[in-house]
Amino acid sequence: MAEHAGVYLRLAAASxxxxxxxxxxxxxxxxxxxxIVGIEVAGxxxxxxxxxxxxxxxxxxxxxxFGLAFTAQGLALVFGDTLEADKVSELVRxxxxxxxxxxxxSPLGWVVASYVDTxxxxxxxxxxxxxxxxxxxxxxxxxxxxxxxxxxxxxxAATIIFGVLLAAAGFxxxxxxxxxxxxxxxxxxxxxxxxxxxxxxxxxxxxxVWVIPIGLAIYVPALGVLGRQGPAGLPxxxxxxxxxxxxxxxxxxxxxxxxxxxxxxxxxx
Amino acid sequence: MNPHPxxxxxxxxxxxxxxxxxxxxxAGIDFRVQPGEFVGYAGPNGAGKSTTVKMMSGILLPSAGxxxxxxxxxxxxxxxxxxxxxxxxxxxxxxxxDLPLEESFELVGHLYRIPPAERAARLARLEEVLALGxxxxxPVRSLSxxxxxxxxxxxxxxxxxxxxxxxxxxxxxxxxxKAAVRDFLRELNRDQGTTVILTTHDLDDITRxxxxxxxxxxxxxxxxxxxxxxxxxYGTTRVLVVDLAEDEPVxxxxxxxxxxxxxxxxxxxxxxxxxxxxxxxxxxxxxEVADLTLEEPDIEDIVRRIYRGEAPP
Ligand SMILES: Nc1ncnc2c1ncn2[C@@H]1O[C@H](COP(=O)(O)OP(=O)(O)O)[C@@H](O)[C@H]1O
Ligand SMILES: [Mg+2]
Numbered sequence: 239m240a241e242h243a244g245v246y247l248r249l250a251a252a253s254x255x256x257x258x259x260x261x262x263x264x265x266x267x268x269x270x271x272x273x274i275v276g277i278e279v280a281g282x283x284x285x286x287x288x289x290x291x292x293x294x295x296x297x298x299x300x301x302x303x304f305g306l307a308f309t310a311q312g313l314a315l316v317f318g319d320t321l322e323a324d325k326v327s328e329l330v331r332x333x334x335x336x337x338x339x340x341x342x343x344s345p346l347g348w349v350v351a352s353y354v355d356t357x358x359x360x361x362x363x364x365x366x367x368x369x370x371x372x373x374x375x376x377x378x379x380x381x382x383x384x385x386x387x388x389x390x391x392x393x394x395a396a397t398i399i400f401g402v403l404l405a406a407a408g409f410x411x412x413x414x415x416x417x418x419x420x421x422x423x424x425x426x427x428x429x430x431x432x433x434x435x436x437x438x439x440x441x442x443x444x445x446x447v448w449v450i451p452i453g454l455a456i457y458v459p460a461l462g463v464l465g466r467q468g469p470a471g472l473p474x475x476x477x478x479x480x481x482x483x484x485x486x487x488x489x490x491x492x493x494x495x496x497x498x499x500x501x502x503x504x505x506x507x
Numbered sequence: 508m509n510p511h512p513x514x515x516x517x518x519x520x521x522x523x524x525x526x527x528x529x530x531x532x533x534a535g536i537d538f539r540v541q542p543g544e545f546v547g548y549a550g551p552n553g554a555g556k557s558t559t560v561k562m563m564s565g566i567l568l569p570s571a572g573x574x575x576x577x578x579x580x581x582x583x584x585x586x587x588x589x590x591x592x593x594x595x596x597x598x599x600x601x602x603x604x605d606l607p608l609e610e611s612f613e614l615v616g617h618l619y620r621i622p623p624a625e626r627a628a629r630l631a632r633l634e635e636v637l638a639l640g641x642x643x644x645x646p647v648r649s650l651s652x653x654x655x656x657x658x659x660x661x662x663x664x665x666x667x668x669x670x671x672x673x674x675x676x677x678x679x680x681x682x683x684x685k686a687a688v689r690d691f692l693r694e695l696n697r698d699q700g701t702t703v704i705l706t707t708h709d710l711d712d713i714t715r716x717x718x719x720x721x722x723x724x725x726x727x728x729x730x731x732x733x734x735x736x737x738x739x740x741y742g743t744t745r746v747l748v749v750d751l752a753e754d755e756p757v758x759x760x761x762x763x764x765x766x767x768x769x770x771x772x773x774x775x776x777x778x779x780x781x782x783x784x785x786x787x788x789x790x791x792x793x794x795e796v797a798d799l800t801l802e803e804p805d806i807e808d809i810v811r812r813i814y815r816g817e818a819p820p
Contacts, residue, residue, distance in 0.1 A: 248617050256605035259646075333599045339566045342589035342619060500568060503523060504561065 245343060249351035257356065264356065271360035275308050279368050298375035299464050305368030306388060306456045310395035311447060312362030318400045320353035321407040330411065336504050346404075346495060378464060387459040387477060394455035394484035401484070402446045404491030408498030455480040511578070513670055513702045514540040514563060519572035520726075521558050532558040534726030535572065540704065542669070545696045547713030547734075548706045550723040551814055556706040559723070560672050563704070564594045577669055590619060593663035597675035600655065601662060602647040608658055609643040612665060619666035626665065633661040637691060653684030660691060664701070671695070674706045689715055710807045724814055734806060741813065742804025747774040747786060752795035759790050770797070 257264050282304055286297035319325065329335045329349070338348050369388065378384065459477040461467070521533040533555045540546055550556050561567040562574055565581030565588055574581060579588045595601070602611040616626040634640050637657040642650060650658060656676060663671060673692075677685045693716055695701050705712060713720055714734055722730040730737060747762065751770045758764075759774060761781040766773040776786055783801050790796065 245618055248614060252603055252606060252610065252614055255610075256603065259605055333596060336561065336566050336596065337594070337599060337601050339585060340564050340589055340592070340594045342586050344586070502567070504566065 242343070242347070246347050246351040249348065250354045253352050253354055254356060267357040268360040271312075271357045272364040275312075275361055275364035275368065278308070279304065296376060298372045299466070301372035302369055302376060302378070302464060303452060303456060303460050305365050305372055306391050306460060307395060307448060307452050308365030308368060309362050310365070310392045310451055310456070311399060312358045312360070312365050313392060313396040314399035314403065315358040316354055316356065316362065317350050318403040319355045319358060320349055321400075321403040323406055323410045325353070326407045326410040330502075331505050333505065335502070339499075339502075345499060346492075373463070376464060384463045384465075387462045390477065390480060391456045391459035391463075394459075394480040395451035397484035398451045398455055398487040399447055401487030401489075401491030402450075404488070405494035408491070408494035408496070411498035411502045454483050512539040513542050513544075513577060514538075514704070515573070515575045516559075516563070517573040519559070519562060519574055520570045521555075521562060521567060522570045531726050533562070533569075533723075536723065536726070536728045538721060538728065538731060540702060542702055543696070543700045544719055545692075545703045545717045546705065547717035547720045548704055548723065549708060549710060549713055549720060549810065551708065554723045555726040556723060557674055560594075560674050560704065560706055564592060564672050565589070590666065591669045593666065593668035593671040595656075595659050595663045595671070595673045595676050597656070597673075597678040600647065600659065602655070602658060604648050605646060607644050607646055608639070608650070611647065611658070611662055612643075615662050615665050621666060629665055629667070630661075633665065636694065637661050637687070653680050653687070656680060656684065656688060657691070660688065664695060664699075667699070668701065670702045670704070672704050672706075675708070676705070677707060677709055677712055685709075685712075692716060710810055714806050722810060722813060729813060737809060738804060738806060741809045742806075743778050744775050744804060745778055745783065746802040747776065747783065747790070748772070748800045748802060749774060749790065749794075749796055750798040752797050755794070757790075757794060759786060759793070761789070762786055 279301060282301060283297060286292065286300055289297075291297070292300060320329075326335075329338075335345075335349075338345050341348055373380070459480060462477055516536060516538050519533055519536050520531065523530045523532055536559065548556055548559070558567065562569050563576055563581060565576075565585040568582050576588060577591045581588055602608065603614065612626075612630055615621075616623065621629070634643070637660065639658060639661060642654055642658065647655065647658070660676070677688055680688065689712065692703060692705070696703050696716075703716075705717065707713060717734065720730065720732065720734050720737060721728055732740075746765065749757070749772045751757065751772065754770050757772050757774070762774040762776040764772060765775045774786070774790075776783075787799065790799075
């Protein structure tokens with residue numbers, strides 16, 4: 239694996255070099271990804287300001303939660319953006335994935351490394367800045383333990399999101415053109431697939447990218463970071479449960495990805 | 508004693524589910540390929556050529572049957588097989604689109620763990636044979652189709668594969684680029700002993716390169732043998748093309764008038780019934796002839812007739 243890491247690093251470097259050939263484009267994408275976080279944070283702050291506090295949480299504390307989620311999403315998407323359904327179907331439809339399967343590397347390693355998206359480093363950094371800023375407003379006194387918990391929250395939430403993307407990608411292999419039968423089964427045919435999937439998709443997405451990561455990986459460690467008591471005295475060690483939970487998501491995602499490749503049929507041209 | 512075959516295919520099938528119901532793209536085929544063979548794999552569009560190649564290269568899981576390449580089951584030992592096999596799809600690229608061509612070769616070197624000195628030596632030879640020198644600094648996306656295909660071939664053989672699968676490598680190429688590709692493949696097969704499976708619907712590729720021809724239609728192998736054997740087995744009909752001095756009806760014993768256009772006549776006759784010399788003598792006895800040529804059975808014609816199910820088995 240160590241020897242392989244070199245290959246994947248080279249692939250990633252090649253992908254970054256390819257984008258870097260258009261530096262202006264790279265900078266704009268990077269900045270805009272960061273700016274989106276700024277706008278989203280501003281939205282959250284404005285909204286929270288009207289309430290003063292939510293369930294005993296001050297706005298700054300809630301923003302810490304969101305900041306951790308932004309950071310985790312950025313981290314997950316640097317590697318996992320290419321696993322989004324539209325990108326995977328593009329890889330399949332163009333036959334690129336056929337060729338990935340003829341390479342002497344792991345297909346997942348290839349895809350992830352070849353399509354790292356540095357734009358999301360922008361989201362990650364903006365998320366980290368948000369956490370630092372909001373923690374300061376919330377009066378958090380950083381200790382190594384609290385920093386560790388914040389890092390744990392980010393790593394676990396990112397792993398969960400990556401696992402979900404992985405599962406979705408595995409699923410896309412099966413549903414993408416070529417085996418419409420599955421599409422019909424799952425989405426109820428063309429009629430359903432064309433219109434409501436988008437709404438359904440974004441609702442699902444909201445659950446998987448915000449609700450689940452925050453609920454399972456960020457909320458409890460964040461209590462520790464903020465020095466708050468959880469409801470009904472949640473035990474402190476619960477924070478460490480985030481790791482196995484995230485591991486389970488990644489493992490399930492990996493299984494779905496493998497199943498997807500086994501059922502891969504590519505396109506008919 | 509035959510050496511161990513490079514490719515063994517037995518009862519191989521692939522079925523796709525489509526909106527219009529199941530499609531049996533490959534419907535039970537069997538063949539073996541020995542090391543060093545150059546096999547042309549022909550068939551009309553949609554016959555199942557690409558699907559076969561995809562199963563042999565580990566991209567697709569067969570629905571039934573057995574396939575082994577270099578002693579490995581492709582989809583099960585994908586990574587290990589990948590080191591011993593090269594694949595080129597004519598309309599796709601395995602190069603790094605936005606980077607200068609030389610970076611692709613460098614990456615391939617690392618991916619396939621080719622020692623740097625070895626890579627440099629092989630590349631130097633490939634650059635010469637395929638005239639790649641001036642292209643090395645050019646981003647792949649700026650290469651012409653012909654240039655790119657030469658680069659694809661170089662990248663595919665850089666790891667010195669034992670087997671090379673080529674799916675329609677000459678599609679869309681002009682005459683000159685086609686010739687360059689063919690020359691290269693001929694030498695590769697002759698000098699390195701690389702086993703080549705060439706999928707094409709351009710029969711010219713096959714008659715110029717392949718020692719063996721397999722024809723697939725509707726997922727079944729309908730011919731497997733040499734090009735010569737095909738010609739003698741199916742190509743018994745020759746055609747005498749005659750330009751008459753005057754526009755008049757023609758009748759010659761032993762020949763059938765296949766076509767007439769102005770003063771030109773196409774007379775079909777069977778090789779084993781009458782010789783060309785005899786036929787010409789009979790013709791000249793009754794008609795004044797301005798010019799004539801003899802057409803040997805065209806492999807393309809033969810194959811087209813096989814597709815249509817016209818030629819005898
Ligand atoms: N991924 C796929 N999904 C559904 N049908 C396919 C797929 N790939 C190939 N086919 C069908 O299988 C048949 C054989 O295709 P293919 O192997 O590409 O033929 P060829 O390469 O000889 O033109 C065609 O009818 C094609 O439409
Ligand atoms: Mg094809």
